[in-house]
Amino acid sequence: MKRRIIVVGGGSGGTIVANRLAGHLSSEIRSQAVEVTVVNETSYQLYKPLTLYMAFGKNEESEAERPVRELLNEDLPFIQDRGVGLDLDSKELELASGSSLSYDYLVLATGSKLALGRVPGLKESSHHFYGPKGSIKLREELAEFEEGHLVVSVVGVPHMCPVAPMEFSFIADSWFRERGLRDDVKITYTFPGEEMIGKKNIVEWATPLLEERDINLESGFEVTEVDPDGEVLKSSGGEEMEFDLLVSIPPHRGDDLVTGADLGEGEWIETDKHTLEAKRAEDVYAIGDATDLSTSMAGSVAHYQSGVVAERLASQVRGEVPTARYDGKTICFIDGVDGDKATFLEFNYGEEPDIPPESKLIHWAKHSYNKAYWLTAKGLL
Ligand SMILES: Cc1cc2nc3c(=O)[nH]c(=O)nc-3n(C[C@H](O)[C@H](O)[C@H](O)COP(=O)(O)OP(=O)(O)OC[C@H]3O[C@@H](n4cnc5c(N)ncnc54)[C@H](O)[C@@H]3O)c2cc1C
Structure with a gap:
């Protein structure tokens, strides 16, 4: 049969x-x-x-x-x-x-899937790069944004690619520097927990780099509501943060x-x-x-x-006993560090990741992988 x-x-x-x-x-x-x-x-x-x-x-x-x-x-x-x-x-x-x-x-x-409707005001007031339509719209906003407060806010966890908001913040920093606008653009990166990706050494690695790039880090900022008229983010702890351009990582479902x-x-x-x-x-x-x-x-x-x-x-x-087991293996590239450098995290269940020094070579490895991805999808890599 x-x-x-x-x-x-x-x-x-x-x-x-x-x-x-x-x-x-x-x-x-x-x-x-x-x-x-x-x-x-x-x-x-x-x-x-x-x-x-x-x-x-x-x-x-x-x-x-x-x-x-x-x-x-x-x-x-x-x-x-x-x-x-x-x-x-x-x-x-x-x-x-x-x-x-x-x-x-x-x-x-x-x-x-994305669930923007779960946080009042989020859909009306934020942009995101978590889908092609959202990204193209955000591209138009970024092209016109010349001064003010850009807030990159992790609203929902868990979310796809835990390091993507950090990558976005690094790339945005370089983008505004290249345009000579960085002094007029303040960048803040918020996330709800105390530890990015729940890993202590990622915070230790990222904190000085974000400081160097003048990106403000607001950990423990759990967004509960966005006021689209006043352009204000509100947190569960009662804090408020004003923004001129909000890039959110929406809740997922x-x-x-x-x-x-x-x-x-x-x-x-x-x-x-x-x-x-x-x-x-x-x-x-x-x-x-x-x-x-x-x-x-x-x-x-x-x-x-x-x-x-x-x-x-x-x-x-085939009627055999299945023995293959997943050990939690995860690899995540972090791109855009210091312009055109990248690093990556590799870990299994329960392990703190190793983070090799960022380099141009790893940046090009990520972009080569992105080009070769379709071979992976075909099961060839
Ligand atoms: C901005 C961004 C950057 C990222 N960067 C990285 C990165 O650098 N490295 C990395 O490893 N990961 C990255 N990711 C995460 C990665 O893309 C996802 O983790 C990965 O796609 C998950 O694969 P999946 O097969 O589980 O789901 P998906 O690839 O999302 O596929 C799910 C599929 O199921 C279909 N589907 C859903 N429900 C049904 C249904 N009821 N009936 C029929 N079809 C259905 C969907 O249409 C979709 O085609 C990134 C994600 C984003 C958004």
Whole structure:
């Protein structure tokens, strides 16, 4: 009997896991003993890291998108549709088009979405670089901004790429310096906790660098409301901060499919940190931003988790005991330090990251990776 594996989500994690499965199970797929189907709500995949650079005119939307069909191994069926319901007992995925798909194994790689409406006044008063439309609009604002207070505010945690707001602040600093406007632009970076990414040595590394670049750091600033008329941020501690241009990192939410299926306490899938199995359902795996794991919401995490899940599923389909385990491996580049230098963080569960000295070489490594990313999505890197 044919075994059916469905991957919901054709983003970074979804395409990598599907393509890795195509590699591990090529003979089973060719003989039609196994079918691996990818379902994604759009026909294209968005490579999100480029939206940071779009705000500064360094990348365009067209460079950040590729058809999912093109990224997938040719032996894998692709369905452009939205998963809207899950019956975890009868193992059925309901699609927005009205049809449904049955599965033996399910991989949920539905990522995260922005939820600006959760903080009063945020939508009306802030800009963001967390999607192509937002970034292009922000680019127009930055081009016209010549003086005043730029506030880069982390409003929601967890959020995608924990270091992106710091990268944005560094790049904005260089952007205004190059234009001879830096003396007229005050930059403040706020985040709600005391430790960026929950890691002590990142704060120790970043604090002097931010000071050197004259970027004010306001930790422990938890935004609860924004007054669009007065252009004021309000915090849970009763502080107020005026701004002329607000760039927010909005709250994130999980997909409705996950919430509707009751796969977690909140909107993130309760996931075993090593096996990546969903804790509340049989034969369901979860990867990437959709999980409740304490790892960063980062493409690198989705990438490493995809390899583990593909190995485990291949073993299960063959009747073997799955042994692959995820150790929390995370790699995050921090770009824009001192203009055209970068560094990176690498850590596993429970570890403080090593932070090598920032260099131009690492900056170019990040940009080379961004260009080569589509090979990663195809499972080739
Ligand atoms: C500005 C920015 C900069 C970043 N920089 C970096 C970086 O430098 N390094 C790094 O490692 N990471 C970075 N990231 C984070 C990285 O992009 C994400 O962590 C990564 O995309 C997560 O992969 P994913 O597969 O979990 O989700 P996604 O890539 O978001 O894919 C989810 C997919 O599922 C689809 N989907 C959702 N719900 C459904 C449904 N119900 N039915 C069908 N399809 C559905 C979506 O349309 C989407 O295609 C950055 C993110 C941003 C926003």
